[in-house]
Structures are given as C-alpha cells and as structure tokens.
Amino acid sequence: MSPRSVAIVGATGAVGRDLLHVLAARGFPVGRLRLFASVRSAGERLPFRGEAHAVEALGPGSFRGVELAWFVAGAAVSREWAPIAVAAGTVVVDNSSAFRLDPEVPLVVPEVNPAALRGHRGLVANPNCSTILLVLALWPLHVAAGLRAVVVSTYQAVSGAGGRAMQELRDGLAAAQRGEVLAPQVLPQPIAGNVFPQVFDFQPDGTTREEDKLLHETRRILDLPELRVEATCVRVPVERCHSEAVTVSLERALSVAAARELLARAPGLTLCDDPARQHYPMPIVMAGCDLVAVGRLRESRVFAPGLTFWLTGDQLRKGASLNAVQLAELL
Numbered sequence: 293m294s295p296r297s298v299a300i301v302g303a304t305g306a307v308g309r310d311l312l313h314v315l316a317a318r319g320f321p322v323g324r325l326r327l328f329a330s331v332r333s334a335g336e337r338l339p340f341r342g343e344a345h346a347v348e349a350l351g352p353g354s355f356r357g358v359e360l361a362w363f364v365a366g367a368a369v370s371r372e373w374a375p376i377a378v379a380a381g382t383v384v385v386d387n388s389s390a391f392r393l394d395p396e397v398p399l400v401v402p403e404v405n406p407a408a409l410r411g412h413r414g415l416v417a418n419p420n421c422s423t424i425l426l427v428l429a430l431w432p433l434h435v436a437a438g439l440r441a442v443v444v445s446t447y448q449a450v451s452g453a454g455g456r457a458m459q460e461l462r463d464g465l466a467a468a469q470r471g472e473v474l475a476p477q478v479l480p481q482p483i484a485g486n487v488f489p490q491v492f493d494f495q496p497d498g499t500t501r502e503e504d505k506l507l508h509e510t511r512r513i514l515d516l517p518e519l520r521v522e523a524t525c526v527r528v529p530v531e532r533c534h535s536e537a538v539t540v541s542l543e544r545a546l547s548v549a550a551a552r553e554l555l556a557r558a559p560g561l562t563l564c565d566d567p568a569r570q571h572y573p574m575p576i577v578m579a580g581c582d583l584v585a586v587g588r589l590r591e592s593r594v595f596a597p598g599l600t601f602w603l604t605g606d607q608l609r610k611g612a613s614l615n616a617v618q619l620a621e622l623l
C-alpha cells in the first residue's frame with residue numbers, strides 16, 4: 293500500500309491514543325497525519341513514530357485531501373462531522389454508536405463478516421467493544437453447531453468510558469487509601485472497591501444502552517436477526533480489558549473438546565483453558581494484547597446442547613483501535 297493521507301478525530305482520547313500505537317505497531321502506511329480533537333486540546337502535541345504531531349480543532353476544510361479518517365470522538369461528533377468528511381471524499385471508519393444500526397453502513401469485525409464491507413458508501417462502522425469480543429467467540433461456535441441463544445454478563449473496564457473514567461478509578465483508589473469515597477464525576481457510581489450493574493444509560497424497559505448494543509449489533513454482525521441475547525453489563529474497577537461470562541444454547545451438540553479445538557484455531561482468539569493449573573483469561577494478562585482469550589469452557593447446566601465459557605480481551609485494542617485499523621487495511 294502506498295502512504296495514505298489519514299486523520300484521527302478524537303486523537304487525544306483513550307481510543308485515539310491507542311490507535312496511534314496500533315498504526316505504528318502494524319506499520320500502517322501513514323503519509324500525511326492530521327490529528328483532531330476539541331478546542332480544549334488544540335495545540336497539544338502527540339507522538340507518532342518519533343515525531344510530535346500537533347492536535348487541531350475540527351473545522352470547515354479539515355478533511356480536504358484526507359483519504360481515510362478514524363472517528364473516535366463520540367456519537368455526537370460523528371453525526372455532525374462524518375457526513376461532512378464523506379462529502380469531502382474521505383472514507384470514514386466510525387467507532388461511535390452513531391451509524392452502527394444503519395442498514396446502509398457496514399458493521400464489521402474482519403474475522404467474522406469481512407464481506408459486509410463490499411459496496412460501502414464511504415462510511416463503515418466499528419462495532420461496540422463488548423460485542424466485538426463476544427462475536428469473535430460466538431462465530432466459530434455458530435458455524436459448527438448453530439446458535440440459538442446467548443446469555444452474557446460483562447465485567448467492563450473503566451477505560452470503556454473514556455480517558456477521564458480511567459483517571460477517576462486512579463483517584464478513587466488513592467482516596468480509598470485515605471479512607472475516603474470519591475464522589476463520581478464521569479461514572480454513575482464510585483468505582484474504587486465497587487462493581488455496579490450499569491454501563492451507560494437505562495432505557496424504559498430497564499435494560500441499559502450497552503445491553504441493547506450487545507443484542508442488536510451481535511444480530512447484525514452474525515446475520516442472525518432472530519438471535520436471542522440476554523445481556524447484563526457490569527462496570528468493574530479494572531483499568532483495561534473487558535471480561536464476559538457467556539452461556540450459549542446450540543442447535544446441534546458440540547463437545548467441550550471439539551469447541552476447545554475450534555476456539556483455539558479461530559482467528560483473533562487464543563485459548564487459555566487449563567483449570568488444573570488455574571489458567572484462565574484475566575485482564576492483567578490480556579491488557580495490551582491483540583488477541584481475545586477464551587477459557588473456563590464447560591458444558592452448560594441449563595441449555596442442552598449448550599456451552600459456558602469466559603473471555604477477556606483488551607477493549608481499547610481489539611474492541612476499538614485494532615479492529616478499526618484492520619477495517620482500514622481491508623478497505
């Protein structure tokens with residue numbers, strides 16, 4: 293690939309910074325690099341391949357000559373600026389929820405549904421982070437034995453709520469050392485020494501927006517519009533990496549040994565499943581890794597045929613920046 297003129301919108305955020313790391317690590321052919329954020333960060337400099345690059349505020353003309361832009365600045369910014377970028381001829385990979393359920397916009401995990409990218413109209417959506425980790429494990433099981441239903445509980449790191457939530461965890465832990473409870477500013481509850489069953493806002497039916505994404509985006513990516521997905525999303529005091537406890541109901545029997553083999557071979561996954569040696573996926577092992585780890589694989593005690601397992605993956609990496617760069621590579 294020849295060097296491309298690229299931009300990152302939201303470059304100073306948790307995903308934006310990780311994206312810069314992934315672009316350098318994968319040797320993505322970056323020619324001209326434009327970094328955008330809000331006016332608060334204009335003038336800040338971010339390192340990329342040993343050089344400091346100035347951050348600019350978004351404005352009219354920002355996308356002139358930009359071939360490819362990653363949007364990692366939230367849904368409101370994407371709704372306003374992604375159409376402007378596309379109109380300027382820029383191909384946009386959007387990490388926000390703004391366009392994920394738009395039938396005109398491909399929603400893609402390269403290891404699962406790469407063909408969905410064909411015929412894109414300049415805008416491609418990167419799925420929700422918990423959903424990316426989940427579908428990587430669901431896909432090989434579905435191909436082998438047919439998925440009927442999924443029950444998933446997530447254990448989500450604070451970085452999923454952005455860079456300010458990471459700082460809130462650090463400050464909360466420091467306050468806990470002094471015997472104090474820090475009043476939350478970004479997250480809905482104190483996070484140090486706590487877990488709470490709320491990831492983003494509640495909807496009228498009592499589910500949260502994150503739980504809704506796990507249902508609708510999983511259906512779309514797997515092309516299973518009737519799939520039943522029951523999700524409970526929980527925030528935990530972990531800086532990086534989401535974990536998920538998953539139970540699947542299957543159409544056809546699949547032994548634990550056969551499932552282990554499938555998951556061990558599946559692209560994007562690594563099997564970490566040796567209970568006798570207390571080996572199973574954990575955030576402190578998987579932080580900064582490209583692969584998603586699967587373990588604790590066993591027969592379901594509720595669904596027959598069915599399986600239960602645990603997975604952990606770096607949601608800033610494969611759940612956001614890496615998947616977004618892989619999409620650009622495919623494009």
Ligand SMILES: NC(=O)c1ccc[n+]([C@@H]2O[C@H](COP(=O)([O-])OP(=O)(O)OC[C@H]3O[C@@H](n4cnc5c(N)ncnc54)[C@H](OP(=O)(O)O)[C@@H]3O)[C@@H](O)[C@H]2O)c1
Pocket residue numbers: 301302303304305306307308328329330331332333334350363364365366367369387388389419420421451452453454455456607608611612
């Ligand atoms: N964190 C994750 O694990 C994760 C995973 C998958 C997808 N995502 C999605 O990725 C996006 C970014 O998430 P994040 O966690 O990186 O958030 P973040 O740490 O809060 O960063 C937000 C970024 O957006 C910029 N921004 C905010 N308002 C802006 C505006 N009006 N114009 C231009 N730039 C603006 C911020 O710039 P300033 O520094 O100037 O404020 C910052 O660079 C969100 O849509 C999120 O849903 C996040």
